[in-house]
Amino acid sequence: MSFDPISSLWRSVPSIPKDPPLHLLHRHPSFLSRTLSVQSLTVSNHVVLISGTTQQFVPALSRPLVFHPESNKxxxxxxxxxxxxxxxxxxxxxxxxxxxxxxxxxxxxxxLVYDVEENQWNDMPRGMLAGWNRPAATMNEDAIYVVNEVTGALSEYDCKKDCWKKVIELPELKLAEQIAAGRGRVCVVCANGETIVVVDVVARPARFWVVEPPQGQQVAGLHILPRMSS
Structure with missing residues (x-):
């Protein structure tokens, strides 16, 4: 599903190709207290699915599955x-x-930090490591945000002082599970995928609102992308 912030409506994403058949397992009765990951990421305004597990516990994807919202394909x-x-x-x-x-x-x-240009690994700064204990995301690779699912605090990393600064603390952010950032917004999936909290981190003070997933559905993965074409 795709959420349009202008109309405040959810729209269906086109069906995934059926060749080969794809069945991504998110929960299994053998694992009562955990979910199985469906790995996805955002690359150049595309959503890329790279991993998943089938009912028989084998890899669900033999090759990446990619969605481009601007062409709707x-x-x-x-x-x-x-x-x-x-x-x-x-x-x-x-x-x-x-x-x-x-x-x-x-x-x-x-x-650890991998320097692409130097092709070497380095230790992570102490302050960054100490505060990176919860779900994290970057905004255009220029800012890092983490959300504390216990206190409901959203923090931003200060690279000059090697410390984390609190942006906002909300009871709505408790039980946070996933976080995505982009276009001045930080979106957080909470309460077992049943709520999405959107924080405008550009506003001073930061403001927030809640987006409910489509009725009867839960969020397995969250990405911020251009609007989907008609």
Missing amino acids: WFFGPPFTSPRRWEPIGAIGYKGKLYMVNVKGNAPKEG
């Missing part, structure tokens, strides 16, 4: 040499580098 990429499933990695692009952490929450963790 799905298409497949080249085959994977090794199809993926299970473990998504927490990684974001920031100021031309790749930043990764290996553990969520306040447990001891490691953070």
